[in-house]
Amino acid sequence: FPRQCMTPEILKSRACCPSLTQEISDPCGFSLGRGQCMPVTIDSRPHGSQYPYVGRDDRERWPTRFFSWTCLCTGNFSGYNCGACKPGWTGGNCDQPVLAVRRNVLDLSAAERLRFISALNMAKRTVHPVYVIATRRYEEIMGPGDNTTQFENISIYNYFVWTHYYSVSKTFLGAGQKSFEAIDFSHEGPAFLTWHRYHLLQLERDMQEMLRDPSFALPYWNFAIGGSKCDICSDDLMGARSNFDSTLISPNSVFSQWQIVCEHIDDYDTLGTICNSTEGGPIRRNPAGNVARPMVQRLPEPQDVLLCLELDLFDTPPFYSNSSESFRNSVEGYSEPSGKYNPIVRSLHNLAHLFLNGTGGQTQLSPNDPIFVLLHSFTDAVFDEWLRKHSADISLYPLENAPIGHNRQYNMVPFWPPVTNNEMFVAAPENLGYMYEVQWPKRALNITEVITITIVTALILIALVFAFATCVIQGRRNKDEWNQPLLDDQYIHYSEEYEKIQNATHSVV
Numbered sequence: 001f002p003r004q005c006m007t008p009e010i011l012k013s014r015a016c017c018p019s020l021t022q023e024i025s026d027p028c029g030f031s032l033g034r035g036q037c038m039p040v041t042i043d044s045r046p047h048g049s050q051y052p053y054v055g056r057d058d059r060e061r062w063p064t065r066f067f068s069w070t071c072l073c074t075g076n077f078s079g080y081n082c083g084a085c086k087p088g089w090t091g092g093n094c095d096q097p098v099l100a101v102r103r104n105v106l107d108l109s110a111a112e113r114l115r116f117i118s119a120l121n122m123a124k125r126t127v128h129p130v131y132v133i134a135t136r137r138y139e140e141i142m143g144p145g146d147n148t149t150q151f152e153n154i155s156i157y158n159y160f161v162w163t164h165y166y167s168v169s170k171t172f173l174g175a176g177q178k179s180f181e182a183i184d185f186s187h188e189g190p191a192f193l194t195w196h197r198y199h200l201l202q203l204e205r206d207m208q209e210m211l212r213d214p215s216f217a218l219p220y221w222n223f224a225i226g227g228s229k230c231d232i233c234s235d236d237l238m239g240a241r242s243n244f245d246s247t248l249i250s251p252n253s254v255f256s257q258w259q260i261v262c263e264h265i266d267d268y269d270t271l272g273t274i275c276n277s278t279e280g281g282p283i284r285r286n287p288a289g290n291v292a293r294p295m296v297q298r299l300p301e302p303q304d305v306l307l308c309l310e311l312d313l314f315d316t317p318p319f320y321s322n323s324s325e326s327f328r329n330s331v332e333g334y335s336e337p338s339g340k341y342n343p344i345v346r347s348l349h350n351l352a353h354l355f356l357n358g359t360g361g362q363t364q365l366s367p368n369d370p371i372f373v374l375l376h377s378f379t380d381a382v383f384d385e386w387l388r389k390h391s392a393d394i395s396l397y398p399l400e401n402a403p404i405g406h407n408r409q410y411n412m413v414p415f416w417p418p419v420t421n422n423e424m425f426v427a428a429p430e431n432l433g434y435m436y437e438v439q440w441p442k443r444a445l446n447i448t449e450v451i452t453i454t455i456v457t458a459l460i461l462i463a464l465v466f467a468f469a470t471c472v473i474q475g476r477r478n479k480d481e482w483n484q485p486l487l488d489d490q491y492i493h494y495s496e497e498y499e500k501i502q503n504a505t506h507s508v509v
């Protein structure tokens with residue numbers, strides 16, 4: 001939540017509507033016509049049966065356990081106090097369009113690579129200018145004393161890690177009780193794509209602000225290249241493998257110095273606490289090194305992307321990790337790329353995570369490895385291509401009965417101000433101020449097409465051979481017919497000459 005809202009008084013008031021001017025009684029830039037303080041709207045439709053509790057988790061009916069009033073901004077204004085612009089707009093009045101172009105990280109020049117890595121490193125070291133994180137559940141958020149609350153500052157990049165952690169953490173059911181595990185506000189459901197889209201957009205916008213460059217764009221990693229080589233694991237990009245420890249990053253990369261957050265998952269679950277901003281151990285990464293699971297030692301194939309793009313339905317009941325014929329479940333990677341659910345399969349996004357075999361392969365920790373940013377940028381590019389290719393309408397996104405957090409109108413956890421899944425189910429270039437520069441692979445032919453083309457080619461060849469043979473034979477015949485009279489003429493001619501000579505010879509003799 002915004003730092004400004006974390007005083008005991010504002011928490012108790014249940015309204016987080018900061019002022020944009022210095023005037024306390026002017027919430028949300030109201031006097032400037034930018035917005036006003038309004039009640040939060042929440043999704044009240046039924047969710048799937050996977051989560052059986054009511055009132056046990058702060059993330060239910062998000063964000064109303066904490067706040068029921070928020071800034072609602074007008075026109076192109078947005079943000080926690082309506083001081084920012086909607087994605088795609090910039091300038092003091094948010095009336096200038098801007099488009100960030102997300103490119104293949106391998107296409108960046110040496111200077112662009114350096115700039116991107118330095119920007120990530122700066123985000124890792126810069127305190128988030130707006131948001132602070134809760135380190136306790138709501139029940140324990142106040143104190144110690146009357147004047148404090150359990151919130152901490154965090155860096156821009158670690159905030160990106162923390163929001164992912166918070167969305168996937170288990171439900172604490174009480175001391176000594178096992179936490180409830182079958183809950184995930186950002187995976188295994190339709191919100192997987194919309195949630196991660198907003199997650200990236202938030203980081204991109206935070207970095208744009210940090211760099212004062214509204215056109216800064218996150219690049220992507222096309223992980224669908226097959227084989228077992230991590231092509232972005234070089235020291236000028238995400239860091240090569242260390243020569244000293246094969247599960248660490250080379251000391252020549254700045255990422256070898258990054259320390260991860262949220263690594264004590266078991267402690268949080270047992271104590272009922274929440275990950276804080278304390279940094280700990282290094283990023284671990286061992287691409288293609290999971291010898292116990294040969295299936296995750298290879299990256300997805302280019303054709304896998306094309307297969308999932310063919311699926312017409314965005315998601316299918318039960319809108320979960322066992323959905324079949326679902327574009328979302330295929331690109332997320334719990335089914336075969338062509339849509340068939342298979343419990344032992346890991347494909348596309350999941351396979352890319354598991355291939356990394358380390359920090360980037362564990363859901364509660366994965367964004368600590370900056371490869372996460374590039375991996376999800378490509379996953380989002382596939383989502384955007386699917387939206388475009390199928391001219392997708394919001395009616396394809398389930399309104400109800402998806403797992404908790406995944407219904408169309410649910411406010412994505414833990415983002416503030418509230419933003420629904422609905423709002424991210426739109427084509428990015430026209431609505432969100434960014435686009436992808438991607439060369440999609442060419443479609444491979446299916447078996448019927450291969451057989452048809454082989455037969456047609458064979459028939460054409462036979463026809464050509466036949467036509468050629470006919471021409472040759474015809475040519476010979478014609479040649480005979482043309483030559484015959486000439487020979488005959490000549491023969492007669494020579495015969496006559498010969499006879500004349502013979503006669504002359506005889507008369508001489």
Ligand SMILES: O=C1C=c2cc(C(=O)O)[nH]c2=CC1=O
Nearest residue numbers: 346350353360361362363366
């Ligand atoms: O970070 C992630 C790690 C994952 C591992 C799997 C899996 O299929 O086992 N899925 C994951 C998603 C992640 O986001």
